[in-house]
Amino acid sequence: MCGILAVFGCVDCSQAKRARIIELSRRLRHRGPDWSGLHSEQDCYLAHQRLAIVDPASGDQPLYNEDKTIIVTVNGEIYNHKALREQLKSHSFNTGSDCEVIAHLYEEYGEDFVHMLDGMFSFVLLDTRDKSYIAARDAIGITPLYIGWGLDGSVWFASEMKALSDDCEQFMTFLPGHIYSSKTGGLRRWYNPTWYSERIPSTPYDPLVLRHAFEKAVIKRLMTDVPFGVLLSGGLDSSLVAAVASRHLIDSEAYCQWGSQLHTFCIGLKGSPDLVAAREVADYLGTRHHEFYFTVQEGIDALEEVIYHIETYDVTTIRASTPMFLMSRKIKSLGVKMVLSGEGSDEIFGGYLYFHKAPNKEELHEETCRKIKALHLYDCLRANKSTSAWGLEARVPFLDKEFINVAMSIDPKWKMIKRDIGRIEKWVLRNAFDDDEKPYLPKHILYRQKEQFSDGVGYSWIDGLKDHANKEVTDSMLTNANFVYPENTPATKEAYYYRKIFEKFFPKNAARLTVPGGPSVACSTAKAVEWDASWSKNLDPSGRAALGVHTAAY
């Protein structure tokens, strides 16, 4: 990952302003520890902090078109950059960076090229010929982006809120799948797949089509010039990513440079379910597996930093981000700069345990759509910011555009959980990789139900967090919570504690509003709480509370 910061049309173009922009850009340096760049052009500034994954030697940013009239600063990976270069034959490229295509595509197609990009990205582009600019964010919001407005009439873009929150009067999350154009001054959605309308699809389920779509998604993410690995919790999703990656490593570019043995990583409290499960999968796949342990105290000590980095006070996200944050530091210390991760599968396939209660296929499908649209506020945010805190890039093959199209066009009746015919959650995915001749995973792993993330790292983690919060937050504090925090009022001491830390770092009202709220049970949207009458009385955002649907409970 990289960090971008851009400011357009500020009144002040002094040396002091330049220094201020540099200072703000430094707040994103964890995202791109390898180099930084700043392009200033009258009252416009484009700053970049780079994590070098493709073309480390020459791809420093900002990037330019041939005559340097178009300047672009990008955070992300464009997996189809070679194919796009082929289409841009008349252009000559200055670097080997995958992101340089953006400048040339703009030159060729104007603003209407974003859908041609296959990858995860946030970028800001300045056209010096007419002093116009655009900014865009990838389809699902795998990479973070914020937009803000200064009192001096300036417009700001930043990969993380911390770079613009102090200098903007108003700011918000830049919506995924959207493009901002200075010509119109507004946001427009460029991402218009069929599933977006939430209409119920009817394509029959074909296991092989799904399998190949996923394999393609993993393979294209092996594009790297630096050492990489896979985050392996031992659950279905990360195990499939690891299985596919290790199978196809040998054909990839990465293989020539970094060897044929895949590195896998897992974290947990000593003896936690994830560690055991991941070890089993790693042994089966023959990966070079690295286990990391943390203590509850280490996790608690890291909380402030975690919240500073991930910029949310959402309870589930913080619980799950902390182990990931700690693990990322260890992974980075091994010299690994990029990891593949399993986020997104639970949303696409309805993998959360509460989907057991989906009343019908229509409700199930609409809920998966809602979940995917909200991913950028939850798991995408977690996966990206927890790793980027240490200059590690997370790639998420389940959120491949093509793969989503395939998975979301399947008639949702196939996704419904039916215990009577042996269909547990994510059955369509499990079945797609159930290959008797060349098994991807042993059957018992392929069909196993796993803990949700923050439980899997060890049961005492969440109890430890609650105990700690109980010490920090008194009863009377909680009693007054709805006056102190009228929006998204924290309902528990734990939530109150996180909120306090968040507000210390991000005191503005606009910051508070970037975080989603509303009732939820076990990661559900507010709408799905209606699926079971008993849920609304028993709101707990974490996985464990939705008991009675795990096989152990059946």
Place this chain on the structure above:
Amino acid sequence: MCGILAVLGCSDDSQAKRGRVLELSRRLKHRGPDWSGLYQRHDYYIAHQRLAIVDPASGDQPLYNEDKTIVVAVNGEIYNHEDLRRRLARHKFKTGSDCEVIAHLYEEYGEDFIDMLDGMFSFVLLDTHDNTFISARDAIGITPLYIGWALDGSVLISSELKGLNDECEHFEVFPPGYLYSSKTGGFKRWYNPPWFTEVVPSGSYDPIVLRRALEKAVIKRLMTDVPYGVLLSGGLDSSLVASIAARHLSGTKASRLWGTQLHSFSVGLEGSPDVKAAAEVAGCLGTIHHEFHFTVQDGIDAIEDVIYHIETYDVTTVRASTPMFLMARKIKSLGVKMVISGEGADEIFGGYLYFHKAPNKEEFHRETCRKVKALHLYDCLRANKSTSAWGVEARVPFLDKEFINVVMSIDPKLKMIDMGKNRIEKWILRKAFDDEDHPYLPKHILYRQKEQFSDGVGYSWIDGLKDHAKLHVTDKMMLNASHIFPHNTPLTKEAYYYRMIFERLFPQNAAILTVPGGASVACSTAKAIEWDAAWSNHLDPSGRAALGVHDSAYELDAGSNSSTIKIVEDGPMMMDTTVRELAIRS
């Protein structure tokens, strides 16, 4: 390198205090990006940010003795840890970390073990038996350390000033070669080599002894479990380090892990003298050479960050740190965590150009002693903090304790520069590596005079800095400088500019006092200015000003029949000047 921070006896064991200590420790995270640890016992806190070089898998800190009654956090490398472990045969070690010996040595010898450590280090050790603690810093101050006192009666110890400046009523540089003990509440110097008294030595010069001593110093610094390289400016010092490392690499554990080809790194503006010289040396040695180019604007944009990291407003140090800081980031991005660097040779051998004017061997020797003692405020500080800013560790073989003893016992008359006998600066070092059979370096490199660091990266670098400072500092500001900054008053706009940035980041008076000041010409101490009457009128801290002593100037001197030293403040550079160099300004 790592970062250590200790808050000892603050009478506060609350969660809030723990949170605050964690926050302070995070300010040192750049030094140790790989992991962090915090030990707390009542109101004693010892925090550590780790850069894993030896035993990355298990050496997380703080470290303990067997029964965990002794806790230690260390920033540094103990090169003789394997020897020491053997001497501690009855002790059981838990990790492979080189620093764990410190806990066991304390257990065995009490406070009197520091001199047994061969390496660079700063550490804090807590003895929970009686709640006493000690802290110590290596002989020369290769690793940084600060100590401070808070109003609540606590003592704070931190690798960098930024870890404690906001908490302490008073703080200062922890003096190198000293030990602080809470039992006595005071400092004691543990480093007492013969040269420290500044008595003029009379030892003979044996080139082979000198050579062996430096080779040993380089070889022991190849102890690493992670990828590493050599900083190569193409001058004598770094070229020798690279040459020795390349020669001895094949026998080391490092070579089994990371290959037998040495990586070397150089930085400069495009086409700069250093970049050219380094490429030549790299070509001779067959290293995998990496060149980094920066622009004046890149450097200027980094200045604030540089000053934040290196914690000084000393002009020469800021100028020279910036390219090193930029290079360290690139080095780290290649996955390299440790580099060997050539600092210290100029101090030990009297390599700065102003040594040409040393009036006699006694003065010469005493100046080298003063320079070595001040290293921790200048080049050690630069080398350590510029690299640690990006989690890269710099090792400096010229500052090996044994090597210093060898060099500082040589009769200084042999170090004197004598152009009549063709003895240029650092001649005894050059001569020691002049091996006809197995040449370390080609002769023309071995005997070449080089630019001082901030000139070598490109002539326009310093001009660019001066121009930039003029945009920020007005004449009126300069008029009031002595009132605004009564201590170490900045004399130039450039110095004023750095000072402004420093004071914004570190506003306390104690912070200002950690930075040395006083008159200097071309890196001299204030005392050496007396060597030449003309110098006191032309104080410029950088290398360029001491003209007339470089080879090329001697030649010109003969032509112009002039014997006085020439000081050209803003003139072009030494090497390729012809006309303006003759303009003596007085």
